[in-house]
Amino acid sequence: MSTVGVGGAGGARVQIEGVHKSFTLDGRSAPALIDISLEVQTGELLCLLGPSGCGKSTLLNIVAGFLPPTGGRVLVDGSPITGPGPERGVVFQEYVLFPWLTVAQNIEFGPRLMGVPAARCREITARYLEMVGLSEHATKFPVQLSGGMKQRVAIARALANSPSIVLMDEPFGALDAQTREVMQEELSRIQRVEHKTIVFVTHSIREAVYLADRVVVMTSSPGRIKEVFPIKLPETRNRFAPEFTHYESEITRVVKEEVAKVHE
Amino acid sequence: MIRALALVAFLIVWAAVSHGNRSLQAMNPILLPTPGEVVAVAVSLARDGSLERHLLVSSLRIAEGFGLAAVTALALGVLVGLYTPARLAVEPVIEFVRPIPPLAFLPMFLVWFGLGETSKVAFITYTTFFPMFVGITASLLRVDIMLLRAAASLGATRLQLLRRVVVPAALPGIVVALRLGFGLAIFVIVGAEFMGADAGLGHLIMEGRVFFNPAQIVMGALLLGIFGSLVNGLLLAAERRALRWRALR
Ligand SMILES: Nc1ncnc2c1ncn2[C@@H]1O[C@H](COP(=O)(O)OP(=O)(O)OP(=O)(O)O)[C@@H](O)[C@H]1O
Ligand SMILES: [Mg+2]
Numbered sequence: 001m002s003t004v005g006v007g008g009a010g011g012a013r014v015q016i017e018g019v020h021k022s023f024t025l026d027g028r029s030a031p032a033l034i035d036i037s038l039e040v041q042t043g044e045l046l047c048l049l050g051p052s053g054c055g056k057s058t059l060l061n062i063v064a065g066f067l068p069p070t071g072g073r074v075l076v077d078g079s080p081i082t083g084p085g086p087e088r089g090v091v092f093q094e095y096v097l098f099p100w101l102t103v104a105q106n107i108e109f110g111p112r113l114m115g116v117p118a119a120r121c122r123e124i125t126a127r128y129l130e131m132v133g134l135s136e137h138a139t140k141f142p143v144q145l146s147g148g149m150k151q152r153v154a155i156a157r158a159l160a161n162s163p164s165i166v167l168m169d170e171p172f173g174a175l176d177a178q179t180r181e182v183m184q185e186e187l188s189r190i191q192r193v194e195h196k197t198i199v200f201v202t203h204s205i206r207e208a209v210y211l212a213d214r215v216v217v218m219t220s221s222p223g224r225i226k227e228v229f230p231i232k233l234p235e236t237r238n239r240f241a242p243e244f245t246h247y248e249s250e251i252t253r254v255v256k257e258e259v260a261k262v263h264e
Numbered sequence: 265m266i267r268a269l270a271l272v273a274f275l276i277v278w279a280a281v282s283h284g285n286r287s288l289q290a291m292n293p294i295l296l297p298t299p300g301e302v303v304a305v306a307v308s309l310a311r312d313g314s315l316e317r318h319l320l321v322s323s324l325r326i327a328e329g330f331g332l333a334a335v336t337a338l339a340l341g342v343l344v345g346l347y348t349p350a351r352l353a354v355e356p357v358i359e360f361v362r363p364i365p366p367l368a369f370l371p372m373f374l375v376w377f378g379l380g381e382t383s384k385v386a387f388i389t390y391t392t393f394f395p396m397f398v399g400i401t402a403s404l405l406r407v408d409i410m411l412l413r414a415a416a417s418l419g420a421t422r423l424q425l426l427r428r429v430v431v432p433a434a435l436p437g438i439v440v441a442l443r444l445g446f447g448l449a450i451f452v453i454v455g456a457e458f459m460g461a462d463a464g465l466g467h468l469i470m471e472g473r474v475f476f477n478p479a480q481i482v483m484g485a486l487l488l489g490i491f492g493s494l495v496n497g498l499l500l501a502a503e504r505r506a507l508r509w510r511a512l513r
Binding site for chain 1: 408410411413414415416417418419420421424428429432433435507508509510
């Protein structure tokens with residue numbers, strides 16, 4: 001077993017080995033992912049970039065254990081996964097909050113399942129509420145929140161469960177530019193302390209270069225790995241440094257080639 | 265406020281029409297009782313305690329019949345909603361029996377269970393079971409798979425998924441199904457009590473016909489209506505409280 005559960009810091013290694021995925025629609029099988037092999041190191045933050053529909057969410061769903069791959073396998077710390085588990089936290093593209101629970105209850109959902117004592121749950125919840133800037137909204141229900149607020153609750157809910165691996169599907173997609181930068185800084189700060197293993201899907205190349213240890217660019221659908229860029233920048237990054245913008249334009253060029261294919 | 269006004273307006277129209285008929289003699293005044301006559305019947309029945317007895321008998325039958333149906337529908341609904349083989353086995357049978365108008369079977373219940381309480385209770389159970397079962401199963405099957413995934417990735421076991429996700433997510437649908445079933449129970453009790461009952465509001469109505477007392481018929485019908493809307497109001501209030509999170513938008 002990996003380091004599971006609340007309070008556990010540190011990451012775990014994720015190996016994606018020759019993963020294929022096909023979906024069957026009207027009796028015809030269409031490939032969505034072709035031969036994906038990736039190794040995400042313990043404590044590494046890996047960003048996935050690629051045109052819409054290339055299979056990023058599908059890959060995340062497979063690693064999360066929600067979908068079985070058609071071929072290949074996924075290992076966590078050397079053992080094949082058999083389904084979802086609390087050591088792999090998920091931030092969904094569509095938030096997926098529990099609508100009958102308040103913001104605070106959503107965040108403490110995981111710790112409470114694990115039997116964490118109530119007092120400790122309150123501490124954890126307060127800490128993550130503060131982190132995502134929603135302390136004032138703790139007793140609201142999801143229907144009362146804006147899209148960006150829901151997204152921040154979803155992030156807090158995943159992190160409050162202290163997973164060693166976090167799978168994040170466009171977690172900042174619904175945020176305004178300012179909040180987004182604050183959240184990026186917050187995530188990179190957490191990462192410097194906790195060294196989680198993170199797979200982070202985004203459409204923002206700037207965001208990827210700011211956060212990632214490696215950026216993986218996927219081809220248009222069916223998704224393959226097109227190119228992998230190790231980002232050799234200091235831990236605290238300056239978005240205006242020449243090296244930063246160099247990575248940005250380099251990756252933009254590669255992503256554009258693939259996005260152009262979608263519109264051919 | 266508007267509801268109260270509408271009620272008052274209805275009473276005024278009723279009083280005007282029935283008293284108007286009385287003075288114009290458009291039809292035999294006995295056939296169109298005035299509000300006063302209906303109240304008079306209620307008062308005289310209440311005096312000798314028989315009104316209370318009829319109300320109690322009907323309420324008890326509804327409570328027992330509906331309660332039994334609700335428990336069965338919940339148990340079977342959960343089994344069928346969560347366990348696919350059970351659904352595949354049960355669904356065809358339900359779909360075969362469900363479209364038969366329940367009243368068509370009422371005589372069978374009298375044949376099977378006699379004229380006593382059992383036949384009435386069993387008939388209400390039978391009638392209200394199907395819509396509740398179908399509603400409960402559907403709301404369990406409709407639970408968003410994404411919510412289950414979210415909970416599973418937070419470490420929920422199968423039992424926790426059921427208790428912490430499936431039940432709360434399906435609750436709004438389940439409550440609506442129960443409310444529907446209750447409405448139906450009030451609907452069919454009359455039929456059950458028309459046939460071979462010696463007490464109950466349905467029996468009171470039938471007695472009004474046999475002894476040619478239209479005021480008593482109207483009174484029985486009105487009492488059923490009031491009883492039904494009172495209980496429905498209580499259930500609605502409970503539903504709003506339990507499902508507070510939905511109404512907040
Ligand atoms: N359950 C499914 N059944 C059939 N096809 C699916 C299913 N889920 C995804 N697909 C298909 O797989 C492909 C990849 O979808 P996916 O959601 O992984 O894309 P994505 O890269 O996350 O896109 P976006 O950036 O828009 O979120 C798409 O062509 C989509 O139509
Ligand atoms: Mg996606």
